[in-house]
Amino acid sequence: MVVILPDGGERYLSTPLFAIQEETNLRFYNTLTHAKEPFVPLQPGKISIYSSGPTVHDRMHVGEWRRFVLADLVRRYLEFKTYAVTHIVNISDLNDKTIVGAEEAGMPLKPFTDKHLQAFMEDVETLGIKPATQYPRASDHVEDMVALTGRLVEKGFAYEKLRSVYFDISRYADYGKLSGIDLDKIRLGATVDLDEYVKENPRDFALLKRAKLSELKQGIYAKTEWGQIRPSWHIESAAMAMKYLGETFDIYTSSRDLIFPHHENEIAVSGALTGKPLARNWILSEQVLSGGKKADRDAAIPNIRDLLERGYSGRVIRYWLLSNHYRKPLNLSYEALDQASQAIRRIDECISGLASLEGGRSYPDLDQLLYDMKTGFSDAMDDDLNVSSATATIFRMARRVNGLIVNNEMDQTGARRIIDAFKKVDTVLNVFDFAKAPEDPEVQKLKREREEARRRKDWKLADQLRERLVAMGAEIRDKKIM
């Protein structure tokens, strides 16, 4: 007997096959439904994520990195929970900004975008972001975009006007679900000059744009039945998402400010073609503010390299971007970064204390301690990635462990297990320091000299050496002179 399930087969998810995954209490806030809901993958054990990628015309400022760090957090946490994740990040290298940027730089488009893509990848590494499974580039997928547009025209969802092709929103009844927008009430022309365009309805959006003269000169166009065109951002992203992850995938990560019109338009494109939702879960980061205003590229917002030059390490920046809940606005300030730096140091100190531990008794309640941290961490993360609560668990653990070390109640075996537990948690957060860089010989030499001075009770020399060591950035942890 064949049963057609009205819910598209979702009830299969309660069969034993899914039991392992189902035991988890993982819940995400889904912007599509405006509610926290249990996360259930489309396929057992496998998860597909698509993330709104960079526009490679400039170095991204630190605010924009929030959505990439969020994507990384989602991915790492799912992998922590033993899912196999496919993660696609699109590279937007064919648009007004890159074309204008290349022109201004006096470079052909490809080398220009290559250069900025390389900068992007540098920052990915600095921030400890796991490289995506693939980084498809818009410029490599124009044929796919033209093909999708052709299908939309055939189905009557798109029309050509003066050699551009537009999506006809009036044909797509579900338009506006993600943003909750009411098309009759939006203010038309609030941010664009509508007179410049010849759409049948000002609410329609471009799929393929007639190539401009400057673009034709540079050869940045594709020949199609509608003329020489360049694809729009919306069709670019939708085409790559569907090509790499299929008609429907598990998670779309991005940031709130891209909901309308961009994501709404992608949903319309894919929904019109397949009748299916593009992504089941939309996980979107709230914005980074600077001085109370949106941090955008026009303002003087520092990028990752600027912050490195100011002395903040990649993991400090990452921790700062991560440590506030992703659905709350985050205010950029050096004070906040300083606080993040201090906070991380607390854990670093604990880890290095464990690593250099000698002697000590074994701690009888170690298993309980480890269990508390593990469950505290994953319970918090299961609840829509509550990083603040998760880190609170870790800090409590650190304080506890430091106390045990002070009282000689921890031995090397226990220390090793605690470090392993920190490492496990850090596969998700990726902010702690386990491999202290070996000290350079000069530092080691000064430290020996200082110890010698202390033994001789030559405090003046010892203090001078301490000043020099601190200035060199060395850490000093004195013990009682025997």
Next chain:
RNA sequence: GGCGGCAUAGCCAAGUGGUAAGGCAGCGGUCUGCAAAACCGUUAUACAUCGGUUCGAAUCCGAUUGCCGCCUCCA
């Protein structure tokens, strides 16, 4: 005007009905040659405002205020 979001200590921040986690900074102490680190103690009887529901509200309901974002060719 429409839609969406945010408001908790000096700063950052968790907490959706049971009496305010955690971090930073501060203060007192232990340790130290003195510091640093670490440890112990301490730091919100107004959770934006007003009203309501309840035995009980930061949490639920209504209204208000302030701030932020988006509004279709910038991505």
